[in-house]
Amino acid sequence: GAGVSQSPSNKVTEKGKDVELRCDPISGHTALYWYRQSLGQGLEFLIYFQGNSAPDKSGLPSDRFSAERTGGSVSTLTIQRTQQEDSAVYLCASSLALRTEAFFGQGTRLTVV
């Protein structure tokens, strides 16, 4: 696609529910990154993929968070049993290869009520 596409753009969920966030990277981009940004805070690294594999899962804040990428393209970030502190903007980025220019999607604003 022309750019990184994330869906939904906004999500309101009740505490305790599971949510899935989707990221569709730029076509041909092999690297994909997930970050989250809480209100007024910097970007917190969550996980990155090179192809379908995730060499670094150290940024995932708890075992309620998981991510997968299939076919070297679309990625989903799943948060189980959501908590209010999970409320944030979840940003996805992709790059042609590791350590090249990374381009961000518009983000998903998650609100846990």
Added chain:
Amino acid sequence: EDKVVQSPLSLVVHEGDTVTLNCSYEVTNFRSLLWYKQEKKAPTFLFMLTSSGIEKKSGRLSSILDKKELFSILNITATQTGDSAIYLCALYGGSQGNLIFGKGTKLSVKP
């Protein structure tokens, strides 16, 4: 521990002013430094710098890297209200492939 420190944290200027934003870093195995502009949700890519002393320029924005002193600057000349945003500095370094971000500089340009 790899880190990226940006200064100032916030800055208020008037249209037409020139501003310089700073980014200093400590990282093992430096690879490249990137600048982004964040207005609403999505950071927009500005520059990627890998070599010292080579200025990158796009319109009124320019940036340069000093790998000896471990910093980069982003200059904006003749600022406009549309330049108001958070400017983020990020690094590829260390043993992993992810970008390490600074906390950003919030620039406000008053008419």
